[in-house]
Structures are given as structure tokens and as C-alpha cells.
Amino acid sequence: MIKLSKIILGSNPFDGVSYLSRARAKSYLEKFSNIDEIFRVIEAAVNNGLDTITCAYNEKVIQALERLPRTKRMKVIPVVPNAYDYVRESTSKGLLGTVASKLKRTATFEKVKLVIKGTSQIKGVLSKDIKALMTSMLELELAPFRKFEVPAVILHGHIADLALVNDNKEVFDIYCDFIRHSFQAEPFIATHNFGRSLPKYEEWKLDVTGIHTSFNKKGFMMRPSPSVCEELLAQTDKYILAKKILAGGTLPPEEAFPYLKGKKIPSIVVGLASVQEVYHTLAVARSFLEEG
Secondary structure (H helix, E strand, O other): OOOOOOEEEEOOHHHOOOOOOHHHHHHHHHHOOOHHHHHHHHHHHHHOOOOEEEEOOOHHHHHHHHHOOHHHOOEEEEEEOOHHHHHHHHHHHOHHHOOHHHHHHHHHHHHHHHHHHOOOOOOOHHHHOHHHHHHHHHHHHHHHHOOOOOOEEEEOHHHHHHHHHOOOHHHHHHHHHHHHHHOOOEEEEEOOOHHHHHHHHHHHOOOOOEEEEEOOOOOOOOOOOHHHHHHHHHHOOOEEEEEOOOOOOOOOHHHHHHHHOOOOOOEEEEEOOOHHHHHHHHHHHHHHHOOO
């Protein structure tokens, strides 16, 4: 069984993602358009003992990670595909208006979504060859990460939940097989509906290592309910990589971490947006998570 670090740095702030407000998201986008700002947070995290980061493809994050001395180089858990980036690009510029370096990736992503849905818009070879499309998307997304140590890969919840709703087991089988055999890493799946996803994965006997899902004191994005999610958590033997532990930024660390005590959650991901947040959050986290 894989063993990841207990506390893993998340990258949502670097990608301009905030669950608090659009203003906060815009602030993150502006701040972290500067690679130096990304590097300051990453460096502070490393200096505070973190050795792993989860991140979707983001050229500035990759460059910031490469600035670290080799002796302090972080392990990387890629999140694929970078759904937020695709949505932002296609919304602001249109699919055909994306910059050349992203056009192929974006087009492939859109085709994969259509095939998962089984839409009649996709005909001929594309409707029959989801494996080729999925493999192409994964190869494009993961190529920049081959220079790092990659213990695991996470399938983004946008794709995973879309495949789940459409009862498309093939997507997960292709993904798990590719990550294990072509990338030599452990496959994880993100979901925003743990209560429905886990039972279905078990029904399918899906050969996935772990689930990346929300657990927090407020029940934020714990669907269909905190009680159902907590009951499934107690029963599963899948590796749970918890996210949203700060409930989208609405819980201070002092309230967030006690909730995790005693639960079958071996690792958590927490996004940090400043050096001050790194020192504060990790100081609180250690008092609850370092033992055991």
C-alpha cells in the first residue's frame, strides 16, 4: 500500500481557485501570475517540512518547483486534466481562440468530455476510441511531470464525476491502467460526491488506489451528507487523501484539524496562499497530525 506524506501542499491558490469569492480568486490570479510569489510559498512549505505537492499543469508552478535545490526537490502528485485552466481558456477566448500551446490539449479535453457523455455530436472513430483519446490527454497532461518524482496521479473530479454520472466504467479502467503501467504511479480519483462514488467503484471492483475527496468540520462538499461520508470512510480500505479540510477557507486551522483526529485519513491536502499561512497552518497541523 502506498504511503504518502501526512500533509501535502495544494495548489488551488496558484491556479486562481477560491471558494470564498470571485474577488479572492481574482486576487490569487493576479498575485500568482508572478513566479516569485509561487516560489515563496513553496519554499516556505519545504522549509516547514512538506515534501509533496498536488498540482495540475501550470507552467509557473512547474518553474517554481524547478527552482528548489535538488536536495529539497518536492515530490509531485499531478491532477489531470487541468479542468480549471480549460474552462477559463474556452470561456474567455473560445476553443479556437486559445493560444497555440494549449490548443491541442484543450481540444482533446473537450473531445474526451463529449465521448464520456456519449453525445451524438461525436461520430465515427472518436465515438469508438475513447482509449486513444484518454491516453492522448493523459500523455499531454503528464509529460511536464516526468522530470519529478511522482508517487501518484489524481484524476480530476470534473472528469471523474462526469464519467460516474454517465456510468462510464471504461474511463476509470483506462485511467488506472495507464497510470500504473505507462507512468509507474498509483492512480487516485478525485470526487465531489464521495457517497455515490465509493459504492460504485466498489461495485465495479475498480482497481484504484485511493480517493481524493472532501472532509471537514462543516460538511462542505461532503455529499450527499457528512454522516454518509463518515460512515463510508470508516468502512473503506481505499487510501483517503482528504481535501477541503478548511471548508473552502471558512474554517481556521484551529477548528479544522481537531475534526480529523481519529478518522481513517492518512493524508491531507491543504492550499496555502502566503508565507504567513504556511507557518500558521503547519504549526497548528503538526500539533494534531505529527503523531502516529
